Amino acid sequence: MRRLVIVSNRVALPGEGAQRSGGLVTGVVDALHHSGGLWFGWSGKLKSARSPPRLVEADGVTYATVDLTRADYDGYYSGLSNAALWPLFHYRLDLVNFTRQDFAAYLRVNALLADTLAPLLKPNDLVWVHDYHLIPMAEELRRVGAAQRIGFFLHTPFPSLGVLAALPHYLEILKSLCAYDLVGFQTIEDLTAFHDAIVRRAGGEVSADGRIHAFDHDLRSGVFPIGVDPDAIADMAARAVKSRTTRRLHESLQGRKLIIGVDRLDYSKGLEHRFKAFACFLEDYPEQRNHVRLLQIATATRSEVPEYCALRQRLGALAGDVAGRYARLDWAPIQYLNRSFSQHSLAGFFRISSVALVTPLRDGMNLVAKEYVAAQNPEDPGVLILSPFAGAAYELDAALIANPFDPGAVAEALQKALQMPIEERRERWRDMMEVLHRNNITAWRESFLGVLGSPI
Structure with missing residues (x-):
């Protein structure tokens, strides 16, 4: 059985699931416990200097967390992720606050996380990256030589092209998404918006079964609505x-x-x-x-x-x-x-x-x-x-x-x-x-x- 590696902005450490029991937590904890695996992401803590990942083992699951500096947090999390991508993906262009400094921090932190995760991966792992904070993760993992199959699931809406194009560097976001082997969305509306952007602005090709060729890469896309128990x-x-x-x-x-x-x-x-x-x-x-x-x-x-x-x-x-x-x-x-x-x-x-x-x-x-x-x-x-x-x-x-x-x-x-x-x-x-x-x-x-x- 292939090991599952979950990558998310935050990691719910053992005992914290009840406090942060959102869809991501509910959706992946059982899978990790069933097959064994690794959950990697930010610890939620800020430190003055970067440090090696902290590893915790519990019930066959390895939890690996990293701290961020204040500058990383301000640019990657508060900045690009939540002041630009979150309002953009929710169609609130009036609230989008984009700066080039925040975008640089977003790319820098994703590169840092990829550099930290890569040595923890095994050749046959399935890597599942979650949500808008980590769109560049596959591209950064490929940069450091990761050859594992990597999938991405977007928990938020994906905006129509007219909204997406308001974001400077939106083509870089599309290119990063196309570095995955599979990109999943909540609804057919989100998937259609993604396909439209790929065809009309990235010069890509989309087949009827959701296969995409763009930016010299082949990938799949589909609708995977998250559920409950x-x-x-x-x-x-x-x-x-x-x-x-x-x-x-x-x-x-x-x-x-x-x-x-x-x-x-x-x-x-x-x-x-x-x-x-x-x-x-x-x-x-x-x-x-x-x-x-x-x-x-x-x-x-x-x-x-x-x-x-x-x-x-x-x-x-x-x-x-x-x-x-x-x-x-x-x-x-x-x-x-x-x-x-x-x-x-x-x-x-x-x-x-x-x-x-x-x-x-x-x-x-x-x-x-x-x-x-x-x-x-x-x-x-x-x-x-x-x-x-x-x-x-x-x-x-x-x-x-x-x-x-x-x-x-x-x-x-x-x-x-x-x-x-x-x-x-x-x-x-x-x-x-x-x-x-x-x-x-x-x-x-x-x-x-x-x-x-x-x-x-």
Whole structure:
């Protein structure tokens, strides 16, 4: 069995998975434990000088982490990755902040990571690189002689050519992607955008089966939508609903219906639009006042970035405005929390929620949508309201699809969800669960690695 090597911006060391249990962690930990392997990336620590990689062995997996200097962090992570690529890939050209110094740091850190990883590789390894921070990784590994099969998976959207071309050096980004043996995307829209850029700007060729020839290299490309483990989430939710935390939340509702949103505090999630849509709902459907509550959990991230600090302030003001306009002495229409909860607690919250609002302005997949569906009580499932701009909308078409840019449409979807007959709720839930079982986390992993491991 070929050893699997995972390369990601951050490494979840043993014991840290519960704190950073995103799609990447969930998707690769089982594979590493099954086949044995290596997980390589940044430690999350800053040091004044570079040092050799730190190796930790646990359960047949080697965790290899490296520290970064402050200059590396500022240019590679805060700079090019999160001030330029993240907003660009989420169609926020107004927030793109590109500098040549940051781009140089991005290339420099990827070269540093490749130089550090190469001696740890074995000839027959399968190397799987994740996300926008590490696009140049294959090119840098090839530079130092790595001949292993290397695949790349983009967890975010891939922008259309008109947006991508706004990035200086975007051709270098395309060239770096073409150094991989396989490039995977969340949706057909992302894959099509990549193919369009390759053909129209890189002079490449794309065949009907996703094979690409560009920059003197042959590679494959495809759609590999990331999934969840629906059975594990269902079991967790059934247990969590009995926990003290979930019972306290349920009792606080006093018979009202709960509408829930769970997101990172990020401008791509459409939280401002969501709060305005909820206010529109309360205005257009006054009979629902005092009968519902919106619980919005928005975990703060990248707190040092000015745009995120400003977003947090605006959301607090919007939540206060909604409360000020519609609250009663014994009812708060909105509960806005800037804190994180365990996966166990969130599963319980999902289980008792009548509606989930998953309305990003742009999202690669959005696993909250899938987790919410998996956590539902089969006899009395809640309703998922989903943005068409989330990758999950390509699979979960039995959800209520609502455009977050149209507050009236989201308000109408909320009213429909809250009034939906139980037979329709069950039918929609069964349809979505069928998708979740078919495209689960194991299918995602095995399909990607199966293609990566086969000859081009």
